Amino acid sequence: MKKISFALLAAALTTVAAPSYAQEYMFTYSKLFTHMKQNVKEGHDDVKIGFFFLDAQSKQLCPIDKAWMEKEEHYEELKSSQYNELLVPIDDNLRQANPLVFVQTPQDRRCDFSMVVMTKEPFEGKVGYQDVEKLMPQMQAMLEDLGGMFASWFTPNVEGVTLEFADKLNSTIQFSNGDVKPIVDGKVQVALSEIGEGGYMTLPQQTARVLPYLPNAK
Template sequence: MSSIAFMTQAQEYMFTYSKLFSHLKQNVKQGHEDVKVGLFFLNADTKKNCVIQKAWMEKEQHYEELKTTRYNELLLPLDDNLKSANPLVFVRTPQDQRCDFSMVVMTKQPLKGTVSYTEVEMLLPQMQVMLEDLGGMFASWFTPDVEGVTLEFQGLVDGQVEFSNGKTKPIVNGKAQVALSDIGQGGSMILPQETSRVLPYLPRAD
């Protein structure tokens, strides 16, 4: 999905801005009000987000540091002028870890407290459309249906999500997969803490 040069000794990843721009432009499309494309680096062994120690753009004499979130999402400005200039984007991660580039569809805002069936229901078609848009012309033929959300919690290894119908769903290694049908129409779910990421749940994906 991306052109990546990986230099083992420096543990730095290098991209061209224009390549990332082509994916991130989905974030400003109409119909994607609550979801976005997020850029992360995933520890190949633990499958947890790698710490981004430093990230920056450079071209000739121009240099600009990039921001990240507390959940180690790379924040890249969306700018047509930058696309034309096409600087190189560098990301530095810990030397003792192998980190793979990870581009995900996720909600723009975390979920917390009591979350209603309607709130989750509203996210699913947006996630579906964005996955298909990222996949290209024929993606709607092959993209599995988004049937719920994958909830990720930072610092929480195990626990449970509670539903208003009395059922529960376990949180394993900081993650729980919740189908819309688990919540039930008119129902809600109670989260033990604010999510770090909310991703699509694709139970029929191979």
């Protein structure tokens, strides 16, 4: 993906004073909303922007200990998914109020805020050629929308999907043509051509994230 970056779209973050038991990060809601609005845009039916925190050393997802929004006397806790995605509601009223969003991660890890294009639903079991094919133009369009006016000139082509699994899974995926591909430390990249038109792949367990595969990204 692009350097801004489309493989892991890094957004600006601010570190604020935090208790000794956690690292604490602060954002404005309007900054997050700028990106989240892509999730409800027409044509993005199966893909979305996801917010995560990534361990700077291990490149594994950091757990979110606590997250909340606040403005003056108003306070609302935020949830995270079982795969450590920060879940922020999309709301025009919140955009206008523009509360501060705080996130706490473990103190002993440096966790960088990351923004990715991913599927709204996980993959599991048998995943067909058409299941992947329909995602690719949506992922391409979302990447280009995030990149701005001239992004279509520079954005690498989405040629498949990157599958991520929990617990640094080491296993394999099986293709209907008999081929096998290893999952190493919870990740495997699959080009649409590897599945083959009319074919499918069988996964050992449900995915944690399904991201674009951009083999020509710099």
